[in-house]
Structures are given as structure tokens and as C-alpha cells.
Amino acid sequence: MSMIRVENISKSFGSLEVLKDVSLTVEKGERIVIIGESGGGKSVFLRSMDLLEVPDKGSIYIGDDELTSPKADLNRIRRRVGFVYQGFHLFSHLCVLDNITLAPIRLLKMKRAEAEEKALKLLRMVGLESKKYAMPDVLSGGQKQRIAIVRSLIMEPEVMLFDEPTSALDPTMVGEVLATLRLLAKSGMTMVIVTHEMSFAREIATRILYMDEKGIYEEGTPQEIFDNPKRKKTRDFIHKMKYLSYKIDSRSFDLMQLQGSIRDFASKYGIGEKKAYRLQLCTEELIYEMLDYGKSDCVDMSLELSFDEKEKSSLIRLSSKGVEYNPFEKACDGLGDGIHGKADVSVGGDDMVHLGITILKNTARRIGYRYDAGNRENLFEIEI
Amino acid sequence: MEIKKTLNGNELLVAVEGRLDTTTAPQLEENVRSSIDGMKSLVFDFEKLEYISSAGLRVLLAMQKIMNKQGSMTIRNVNETVMEVFEVTGFVDILTIE
Numbered sequence: 001m002s003m004i005r006v007e008n009i010s011k012s013f014g015s016l017e018v019l020k021d022v023s024l025t026v027e028k029g030e031r032i033v034i035i036g037e038s039g040g041g042k043s044v045f046l047r048s049m050d051l052l053e054v055p056d057k058g059s060i061y062i063g064d065d066e067l068t069s070p071k072a073d074l075n076r077i078r079r080r081v082g083f084v085y086q087g088f089h090l091f092s093h094l095c096v097l098d099n100i101t102l103a104p105i106r107l108l109k110m111k112r113a114e115a116e117e118k119a120l121k122l123l124r125m126v127g128l129e130s131k132k133y134a135m136p137d138v139l140s141g142g143q144k145q146r147i148a149i150v151r152s153l154i155m156e157p158e159v160m161l162f163d164e165p166t167s168a169l170d171p172t173m174v175g176e177v178l179a180t181l182r183l184l185a186k187s188g189m190t191m192v193i194v195t196h197e198m199s200f201a202r203e204i205a206t207r208i209l210y211m212d213e214k215g216i217y218e219e220g221t222p223q224e225i226f227d228n229p230k231r232k233k234t235r236d237f238i239h240k241m242k243y244l245s246y247k248i249d250s251r252s253f254d255l256m257q258l259q260g261s262i263r264d265f266a267s268k269y270g271i272g273e274k275k276a277y278r279l280q281l282c283t284e285e286l287i288y289e290m291l292d293y294g295k296s297d298c299v300d301m302s303l304e305l306s307f308d309e310k311e312k313s314s315l316i317r318l319s320s321k322g323v324e325y326n327p328f329e330k331a332c333d334g335l336g337d338g339i340h341g342k343a344d345v346s347v348g349g350d351d352m353v354h355l356g357i358t359i360l361k362n363t364a365r366r367i368g369y370r371y372d373a374g375n376r377e378n379l380f381e382i383e384i
Numbered sequence: 385m386e387i388k389k390t391l392n393g394n395e396l397l398v399a400v401e402g403r404l405d406t407t408t409a410p411q412l413e414e415n416v417r418s419s420i421d422g423m424k425s426l427v428f429d430f431e432k433l434e435y436i437s438s439a440g441l442r443v444l445l446a447m448q449k450i451m452n453k454q455g456s457m458t459i460r461n462v463n464e465t466v467m468e469v470f471e472v473t474g475f476v477d478i479l480t481i482e
Contacts, residue, residue, distance in 0.1 A: 255407045256403075259403070259405070274465060274468075277465045277468075281437055281469065284406060288406050355438035355442065356438040359438055359469065
């Protein structure tokens with residue numbers, strides 16, 4: 001029997017229809033990740049599965065219990081489902097242990113000692129046993145979310161729903177929460193996760209749903225959705241997720257905004273601090289080298305950053321329109337490798353002018369350049 | 385970027401916080417140039433400097449040139465990532481880094 005069965009649900013908020021005739025079956029042990037643009041109905045769909053949003057029509061079953069039936073014993077059925085929210089929702093006046101044991105003691109009538117023993121076992125699993133008497137306010141966001149997960153798990157749910165569990169977290173804390181989710185996945189837990197963490201989605205999902213146009217627009221394995229999406233909007237979304245694109249049409253472009261986007265991009269893919277620094281550095285140096293010495297009458301650049309999860313490498317692609325200008329000329333021939341060497345930066349040395357190029361040559365794994373005469377485009381590929 | 389200057393006799397201590405890039409480097413140059421006259425020692429404290437690009441390095445080199453004539457320049461508390469930029473450019477050899 002399926003774990004969750006959603007049959008033709010629709011949901012509107014006033015005149016805004018968010019879901020239209022959406023159906024889904026989740027089998028035991030499946031890990032479904034829902035992706036899509038903000039406002040595309042992902043969270044509403046997920047929340048419907050626990051009736052936190054009541055659909056206007058359609059039916060939802062948890063196992064063989066119909067959640068949408070007017071006679072449904074909601075409290076009993078909901079115990080089969082664990083829900084973890086973006087914002088943790090811990091009781092701030094209760095310590096960690098009491099937050100976790102409250103529901104099993106009150107709802108399952110579990111003895112306190114038994115509930116505490118179980119809570120401690122789960123806290124050990126997520127590495128937070130030492131925080132059992134801590135109050136939520138002294139915990140970091142990542143710790144709070146791990147506690148929220150434990151609080152759901154103690155009820156022994158058959159399926160866990162996660163609504164963007166890392167999106168309220170500081171980037172440095174995302175990893176610890178994802179590690180907890182990986183642990184759950186390993187244990188065979190059935191999970192439905194709404195997330196923007198694309199590399200995590202690819203790694204953990206057995207099935208990916210891309211939501212758009214009020215429903216499941218495309219679904220498939222992580223490979224199918226990320227590497228070979230069939231439909232246009234999925235392709236556009238995946239492209240946007242995989243690549244950071246930026247247009248530069250003026251010397252006074254907003255460098256701070258671009259660098260901020262690169263940092264966000266790096267954190268989304270779990271790119272380490274050092275590499276994120278190199279990405280920002282090489283991007284800045286290449287752009288200004290072309291702006292300062294590119295000899296173009298007008299500024300027309302397109303930047304694209306991508307991350308190869310298998311190779312763990314990042315690629316900066318820059319197209320700069322104008323006359324041919326290869327700042328790496330001495331160092332690379334066509335799409336060859338950059339030759340490493342230090343600049344003559346002695347006070348008064350010549351290389352000060354092209355210091356940025358020295359940085360690029362000594363920081364990048366590979367530098368490629370070619371000129372597309374037809375389009376009057378200088379094309380760079382810098383691998384970090 | 386934030387710049388905090390402390391004057392101690394003829395020593396100028398400049399603590400730089402944040403990012404020293406193409407946008408912010410001119411600000412640092414202008415700021416330090418306006419206070420450097422007659423100084424025997426110029427010390428940059430980079431404890432809170434998160435990022436430096438070639439534009440920042442150029443400012444350091446310009447300041448080094450000035451201080452070569454009138455005293456000395458030292459850079460303190462450089463973090464690992466900023467140090468990497470000093471290393472790949474050979475700046476470790478021309479700056480006094482403590």
C-alpha cells in the first residue's frame with residue numbers, strides 16, 4: 001500500500017489558484033524532493049499532505065486513512081506523519097528534553113522515563129545529547145532544526161515531510177541539518193522534502209518533482225531532471241539553478257551585488273570558503289582586466305558561473321564583446337593551460353599593471369581563451 | 385569596508401574591516417594618503433579584512449613606495465585567504481608581514 005496518496009487536489013487563495021488537480025503517490029521508502037520557483041505551490045502542496053492547508057477539492061490518504069474525510073480522526077492520522085518547518089517552532093519556555101518529550105507524554109501517554117530515554121537516544125543520533133537541558137534561545141539555528149527533527153522522530157512517524165528545512169539557516173549551519181537528513185534517508189525513512197539545495201536534492205532523492213503551472217510540471221529521477229529535463233520551464237529553472245548569469249554593460253556595474261551573488265551561489269552548492277574566495281577574486285580580476293585594457297568602445301559582457309558536482313570544480317565563463325584582446329597571450333595558446341609564475345611586483349615592476357592576470361594565472365586550475373571573430377567576442381573559460 | 389585610523393606619535397595604525405576590492409580600494413588610498421605625511425611607521429591591521437583583490441594590492445604597493453622614503457610599513461594579522469593572494473602575487477616578498 002502507498003504511504004501517501006494525493007488525488008486530484010486543488011487549492012485557491014481567494015482568486016489565486018495555486019494547485020489544480022494535482023495527484024501524487026508516495027511509496028514506502030521513497031525520498032521525494034520537490035523543487036521549483038518560489039510561489040510555485042511547493043509548500044502549499046506539502047502542507048496539504050498533513051492537512052495544514054485544506055484543499056478545496058480532492059482527497060489525501062495516509063496509508064489507508066483518508067485525511068480529507070469529514071469523519072477523519074486527524075490527530076490519530078497526523079501521528080503517522082512528521083512535519084519539520086522552515087522556522088523550527090520550538091517552545092521557547094521548555095528545555096530541549098521537554099520540547100521533545102511533550103508530545104509522546106501527552107499524546108501517546110508514554111511514561112516520562114521512557115520518553116526521556118528515547119529522546120536521549122535520538123539526541124545522541126544527531127549529536128546533541130549535551131544540549132538536553134539547554135533552552136532553545138541559546139541554540140544555533142542548525143541545532144534548533146536538528147532538535148525539531150528529533151521532536152518529530154520521537155513520535156515514530158511513518159513518513160517525514162520537510163518544508164525548506166535549511167532556508168532559515170545561516171549558510172554555515174546548512175551542512176549539519178543536511179547531514180541529519182542523510183542519516184534519516186539511510187535508515188529507510190519515507191521522506192518528502194521541499195528544498196532549494198540542489199546538490200542535496202540530486203544526492204538524496206529517489207524522485208524529483210518540479211512544480212510549476214499549478215501542479216507537477218515534470219517529474220523524474222535526479223539524473224532525468226537535472227541532466228536532461230524534457231520540458232521548457234524545467235530546463236529554464238535547472239539552468240538558472242546550475243548557472244549564475246550576470247550582464248555587465250557599464251564600467252560602474254554593481255561589483256558588490258555580483259560578489260554577493262557569487263557567495264550565495266557558492267553556499268548553495270556547498271563550495272568551501274577558500275574556493276568561494278577564489279571565484280570572487282578571479283571573476284573580479286578578469287572583468288576589470290577587460291574593462292581597463294579591453295580597448296572596447298562599449299561595455300558588453302556576459303558572465304556565467306557553474307559548478308561541476310562530480311569534479312568539484314567551478315567554471316567562470318566570460319564573454320566580452322569588442323576587438324580581440326587576450327591578456328594571457330604569453331601564458332596560453334588557444335584553449336591551453338595557464339603557465340604559473342609570479343609577477344614582477346617589485347616596487348616599480350612592470351607586472352603591476354596586469355596584477356589581476358598574475359592572480360588569475362596562479363589561482364586558476366585552467367585558463368582558456370578564444371576569439372570569435374564573427375561575433376566580435378572574447379571568450380574566456382577559467383576553471384577554479 | 386570600514387577604516388579605523390589610530391595615531392600614535394609618528395605611527396599610523398590603520399585597521400581595515402570588510403572587503404578591499406576595486407570599488408573600495410580608492411577609498412582606502414585616499415584615506416591613508418591624507419594622514420601619512422611625516423609618519424615614520426605605517427601599520428595595517430588586517431584582522432577583520434575578509435577579501436583583497438589586485439586593486440587592494442595596488443594601494444598597498446603605493447603606500448609601500450611612500451613609506452620606503454620616510455619610514456617603514458608593516459601588515460599585521462593577515463588571514464589565510466588574504467595571505468594566499470599575497471603569496472600568488474609575490475607580495476609576501478616585498479611587504480613586511482607580521
